[in-house]
Amino acid sequence: MGPLSRDVWAQRLGAFRASPSAFMAGPEAEDLGRDLLGDLRSEKLSEQTKVSLLALSLEYPAQLWPDASAAEVAATSLLDTLVLLPPRPSALRRPLLLAATTALAVGGALGPTSGASCRLLPLLLGLAAGSDLGRGFVPASEQRPLQATACECLRELESCKPGLLGGSLGLLRGLLGQEGPVQPLSLLLSLALRNTLVLQSRAGAGLGALLTARVSPTGGGPWDWTLVEEGDGRLQPQAPSWPVAEEGEGEPSLTAREHSPEEARELRAAVAQLLDTSYLLTPVAQAQLLWLLGWALRGLQGQPPALFKPQLVRLLGTAQLTLLHAVLALKAAFGEALFTAQDETLLLRRLTLAAQHPALPLSTHLFYLHCLLSFPENCPLGPEGEEAAPLLLRPQLCRGLLPSLLHEPMALLARLHLLCLLCAEDEEEEEKSQLPSPGHYLEELLAGLWQRAALEGGPRALATLCFQASYLVARCLAGQPTVLTPLIHGLAQLYRARPMLAPHFVDLLDHVDPELREPLKVVLRQEVVSRPGRDEALCWHLQMLARVADGDAQSATLNFLRAVAAHCTSWDLQQGLLQVCRALLRAGVGGGLVDLLQVLARQLEDPDGCDHARLYYILLAHLAGPKLGVALGPSLAAPALASSLVAENQGFVAALMVQEAPALIRLSVGSHEVKGPLPVLQLLPEALEPIYSLELRFRVEGQLYAPLGAVHVPYLCPGRPARPLLLPLQPRCPAPTRLDVHALYTTSTGLTCHVHLPPLFVNFADLFLPFPKPPEGAGLGFFEELWDSCLPEGAESRVWCPLGPQGLEGLVSRHLEPFVVVAQPPTSYYVAIHLPPDSKLLLRLEAALAEGVPVALRTDDWAVLPLVGDYLRGLAAAV
């Protein structure tokens, strides 16, 4: 395909810029990167079009060449295009250099194994050094701009791969001292110096040698990647954020390695050289230089920050945001070492002045105000990271920074914060000065804000501002009754004047501390319930009441609801009314509410309202208080903005339905005890969390036993041993089985949960029951009678029962004691076992040897023979 025309490209670029993701999902996406590279060499396209193609590659290289190999190919192609340019001035050289740099840096291709990197880096360094690259590569008129551009490209690569230029420090220093362009070289050198300082403190490379080495830029040797590799390619913050630097997290300590006196001297000379010519830099670049050097030298031994001092007076006089900000960064980096107490005062005064200077724009004022409240003090007192007025900022200094109603919202809030901080201090110190009391001023200001928010037809922004101010005051001055009382009073008045602000009040109540919330709720509830009757603002009153209604003042609230119920004719009013009922239900209000709900269920015309009233009535009648609270509580499942009905349904689903849950209980089978006419399984429950109303349900596999009844436990608490539960079994035939167990319980949060527990096993021995005890002395006869009755229908067998160390006596007393009819210890035992429902098992254990005893057995149910055999053979092993 031939090159695309200018118009086609314009259209394509337009489509891409409109939405890169949509374009990349389309059919043209795949070819874009390739076409772009190809058409850059087309002779049919104008330079201007090509510049616009390169501009796109500067912004979206990741979309055009998404992986390292594509980026490598692209950078190579861009470099080829650059080399092939005819030796006359061209607008393409700068953007080509920028594009190749961007492609390599973004694509992650920059590295010693990348061919394009190995071509680009020496080329850039050569251009930066202003060397003649031969063949008219750089026309004379472009020499200077390209030199600057090359420096910028190198700076960007150094930013992305710290340590890249560690080997070129000496060269850059030399260039800066000679003919090179001051700003690009200063910025590049300061960044490379900073990164080298960080990396070599770990690597141990000689700084002095790096600073003085004068390698030729076109020396041809391979690029030195040592420092990059030492740094593991980890990015270095160029201007670290202060608290992080303080903690030393991620920022290797620069003090780790001491410099020799010679190195220190050389370093000082380099920094002084940079600072001395810094006035030649643009203000933004000066600021960058100061951030870089300040944080590079911070904590470095033998490098007094006094080097910066000569710059400070000049910088403090300016109105430039970046410069004053950089001075603050130096202040944070060096503190007292660079700023004496007097310097600190001066800086604070200049900052205070700049924060209100009429010649500066609002956004600058606001940033300076922020800086004032985060001022890096020499001796900070308060907790770190919280905005606070610096100690030296006396009320006298601040008087021009206090808010007035005429300020823009953001300025008003920022200044209000300062005023609150002053009020808090004023309270502490009770300093008597000739200045008007900040507290009194605050009160008047708030009154003005409420008055404005109360204006009918006023924009919502004014109301928002008023509530933000109230919130700010409540947060800063929470413990001060002198502030809170008028605040509550003023807000109540505002509500009276403009009930449509109810959503703002609800939001405020949701955010403030209980110190304000509780009294404010009371006052607002009174505001609402004291005005029953038809009112245009009824919907707002109901919305408000739904938030502030609780167990207190029930009768007044219910009276109000009864009075307004008749006026709630529309769906939304009815919903509002029901929301209040719901809030009362949650708060556990019972008595009068029942009547009201009954009335509503009959009276409301809207079927939805009617249903809800009935539902609430039923809930109130049937659910216990805590459960009701949970059922009507906010649902965690529903997103915050979903409608109340959805939230309500979700809440019911959660609270009124049974949840499948992970097991909070464990169940085990206790020791076998023989009691009563039926075999009984002793169950030991154990809870991991407090649970209520536990119901255990059992199911027997097959039809071996009669269905089992459920077992109920009212309360289980972890760590407190529960009474064993007795589960009577009704076997239909004498066989062991497995019980399927389900548990149903209520958690302390009121949710009802269902869980399938691991199965329980009923062993053969668990079914053993004794025969009624024969009269004293009649044992043998009784046994013989049973023994004889087994045959001929039954079965007879002999089994070898191995004996453990405890011998026969031990074995019998441990396992068969309740069933022994005739005993001649330690040699002979006759055992009779009743197997429910109506089988018998008779054992004669006689003539025991050391290792075992022969057992003669008879039963009237031949099916149990294998079970008996297994049982007897396993006895010795069973503990």
Place this chain on the structure above:
Amino acid sequence: MAQRALWLISHEPGTPLRGTVRFSRRYPTVEKRARVFNRASYVPIPEDGPFLKALLFELRLLDDDKDFVESRDSCSRINKTSIYGLLVGGEELWPVVAFLKNDMIYACVPLVEQTLSPRPPLISVSGVSQGFELLYGIQDFLYSGQKNDNELNTKLSQLPDLLLQACPFGTVLDANLQNSLDNTNFASVTQPQKQPAWKPGTYKGKPQVSISITEKVKSMQYDKQGVADTWQVVGTVTCKCDLEGSMPNVTISLSLPTNGSPLQDILVHPCVTSLDSAILTSSSIDAMDDSAFSGPYKFPFTPPLESFNLCYYTSQVPVPPILGFYQMKEEEVQLRITINLKLHESVKNNFEFCEAHIPFFNRGPITHLEYKTSFGQLEVFREKSLLIWIIGQKFPKSMEISLSGTVTFGAKSHEKQPFDPICVGETAYLKLHFRILDYTLTGCYADQHSVQVFASGKPKISAYRKLISSDYYIWNSKAPAPVTYGSLLL
């Protein structure tokens, strides 16, 4: 220090989207660093469409504030700086530096070189001030001397090329875009080594230095017990130095007459090379006394090529130039107003113009007016509910003039008559607009003989002065009025 992206968005109320992205630029190398530094808290730069929507919402420019929206109106979402967090695609993009000026929104996202959770304090993020400076620079470039939309469009179309010079990789090299424009023009000149980066070339031609001092005076007058009237002068000294040589040195001295008011709160241009400590410390924060430094104020500097603001200052003159009172009373269906203005005798009685604007807010159109004035003419803008009293070039000999009358209003309709949250009921103000040429209220002047220029050739030196009113309010003394803390200091 770098910026991840920047946008210019024109605010267009009434259109479906309420705005259009006029220009945007992304910096992918910085974005790559952001992803590494921000780690799990990284939020990518959105495309223009979603960004526009989120920003307009945050700045409350979507004009749909009928309902309470928690993510915008909640009392806990307090913004005290022009730096925002924008909700885009369920994540919060922060910090977004943005401000609105002349219907254009300027926005950028500075790189934060650490994780964003917890958020570091803004003061510790170097890119914030850099971002502001870049946006201010773009604003200056777009609106300096710009008169119409065509010029604006031309300048917008120059931006991509200029930013390729001024901010090629997201790190700002020069916030003054005019320099970048000149840079392209001066490119062919071989520069000497000590050429400042903020001076793209050298001037060739007749040497001349022009200095103009503009003072703005603002005032709040209440005519009330317990509330002090306030006034303040804000001065700007603008210079244009056409001098040959790469680094000509100039020193300008500002002087005051014997009874002149000391200059305070002086902020200087970064090209000023040194400052007297008396200049640095003279501040309006301190109580004034006779020992205050009263000049001459010397400013040695190396001038840039273009016109620049050498310094700003404020001053507290002993009396306001025009002292007045305004009384307004509601009398059944009409308002009765009485206004009295008095020019101070020390002030030059020779105005370019002088007017008093008397607006009536939150009322209907003016239906009837009866008035009597001792001087000047009254213009009535019935629909706007506004009276303009044109005083003209001179106050009469008595230096005192008055206006009284009654005004009646029709029914209020919200669309046409202005709403004002402050001027409710009888709270009202009148605002003075005036300009006096060749005059400063402080008396401050640049003595032509004291201007020292160290450059070849003797330059022609010209100096200009003017006084302009700005925010000069006189409040109705018969009703409450908004006061500042300063007004309570009696």
